Amino acid sequence: MSVLSKPYFHDEAAAFAHLESVIWANGVTCPHCGACDRISAIKPNPAKRVRIGLKKCGHCKKQFTVKVGTVFEHARIPLNKMLQATYLLTSGKKGVSAHQLHRLLEVTYKTAWFLAHRIREAMRSGDLAPFGVGGGFVEVDETFIGTDRTIKPHGEKKGRGYAHKHKVLSLVDRDTGRSRMMVVESLKAADLLPILKANIAAEANVMTDEAGQYAHLSDSFARHGVVRHGAGEYGRGEIHTNTIEGSFSIFKRGMKGVYQHCGKQHLHRYLAEFEFRYTNRVATGVNDGERSKRALGGIVGKRLLYADSSVA
Numbered sequence: 001m002s003v004l005s006k007p008y009f010h011d012e013a014a015a016f017a018h019l020e021s022v023i024w025a026n027g028v029t030c031p032h033c034g035a036c037d038r039i040s041a042i043k044p045n046p047a048k049r050v051r052i053g054l055k056k057c058g059h060c061k062k063q064f065t066v067k068v069g070t071v072f073e074h075a076r077i078p079l080n081k082m083l084q085a086t087y088l089l090t091s092g093k094k095g096v097s098a099h100q101l102h103r104l105l106e107v108t109y110k111t112a113w114f115l116a117h118r119i120r121e122a123m124r125s126g127d128l129a130p131f132g133v134g135g136g137f138v139e140v141d142e143t144f145i146g147t148d149r150t151i152k153p154h155g156e157k158k159g160r161g162y163a164h165k166h167k168v169l170s171l172v173d174r175d176t177g178r179s180r181m182m183v184v185e186s187l188k189a190a191d192l193l194p195i196l197k198a199n200i201a202a203e204a205n206v207m208t209d210e211a212g213q214y215a216h217l218s219d220s221f222a223r224h225g226v227v228r229h230g231a232g233e234y235g236r237g238e239i240h241t242n243t244i245e246g247s248f249s250i251f252k253r254g255m256k257g258v259y260q261h262c263g264k265q266h267l268h269r270y271l272a273e274f275e276f277r278y279t280n281r282v283a284t285g286v287n288d289g290e291r292s293k294r295a296l297g298g299i300v301g302k303r304l305l306y307a308d309s310s311v312a
Contacts, residue, residue: 003289008083015080016053020066022296030057031069052079070299071118081105082115083296089119090280090295091288094254095273114306120269122298123276127180132204135222136175139207139244140196140214142187143168145255146262166267168251171199172244177284179247181271183264189213193220207241247278 008018020028028039038058044050053065067073072082085105088096102112132138144165152164169192170181180199184191192213197220200206205223208214210230218224225239235242251274255262262270280286280294 004084004087009080009087012078012080013052015078015083016066018083019079019296020053022293023066023070023300028055030060030062031064032062033057033060035059069301071122071302071304072299073303075115075118077105077107077111077115081107082119083292085112085115086119086122086295087288087292089116089273090123090277090291092258093277094250095258097258114304117266117269118299118304119295120273121302121304122295124269124272124302125276125298128199130199130201130204131171131173131176131178131180132206132221133201135203135205136173136201137205137207137238138200139172139174139241140200141170141209141241141244141248142184142211143170143248143252145252145267146264148264150264166262166264168267168271169195170244170247171196172247174243177279177281179275179278181251181275183267183271187211187213189216193217196220205238207239209241247274250274250278 007014009015027036029036030039035057039055040058042050042054042056042063051065053067054063055065056063067075067079072079075082085101088101088104096116098109098113098116101107101116102109105112107115144162144167146166147158147164148166152158158164167184167187168181169184169187170179172179182195184195186192189212196206196217200221202220203222205225206214206217206221207225207227208217210226210228214224214226227233227235227240234240254274255270259270276295277291280291286294
């Protein structure tokens with residue numbers, strides 16, 4: 001027996017029961033009016049087809065299932081397959097390609113691609129709590145991935161440097177193990193400082209490399225430790241950026257080895273995926289099953305329409 005042998009991965013009724021236990025852990029709530037009482041299950045009727053998990057609110061008189069008001073709403077594939085995809089995407093350390101999902105779930109490539117993006121949308125936490133509260137250590141660094149076609153269209157020579165690449169700013173809180181990644185348009189100090197001040201507590205100990213855009217962080221935070229990679233230095237006791245470099249290695253291997261290509265319009269969701277798995281990893285006390293449940297808990301109140309994106 002394997003973990004994928006669980007009933008909710010193979011039976012749609014069991015899948016609805018599992019999702020309800022995650023989303024409605026404190027009781028059923030109507031997604032239309034927010035009522036928590038006078039909600040009844042609509043029983044199957046031989047005279048007409050009744051959807052699995054269908055319920056009716058006694059207040060607004062509207063019908064709904066646990067998928068309504070979530071990123072899974074109006075999905076046309078069985079819920080048990082969506083739960084399989086969620087588990088695979090959250091348990092794979094470097095992700096799972098849409099082609100792999102398309103083969104495993106026996107759905108079309110476009111369906112697998114869109115489903116993966118729905119799950120990534122569920123992984124986006126939207127958490128704005130600052131890192132380094134109470135004087136914790138926060139590592140800050142940037143990395144580059146792919147080619148920004150708004151700067152270098154197809155056919156143009158890329159050249160050297162990083163100006164034509166997508167720029168990713170990342171933060172890691174050493175104490176909590178949390179990661180936060182975001183796409184930025186510029187790496188100038190004047191553009192990065194407001195972002196860092198919004199995401200890092202003033203009393204934090206900030207650790208960076210010797211890049212010029214971080215030169216004056218000691219004016220905004222309690223302490224600024226600098227490790228000089230250019231001089232062959234990779235750490236002086238607690239002053240290092242090794243933690244964030246480790247998170248980048250996972251991100252780069254996943255993006256280059258599994259996904260291979262990512263358009264700028266979708267990069268923020270891929271970042272959310274790697275950020276989610278890094279924050280909710282075994283080292284922070286989260287196993288594969290719990291990580292999958294946390295991702296399912298993030299589907300509420302989010303929508304992603306196929307018309308708003310493109311497979312191209």
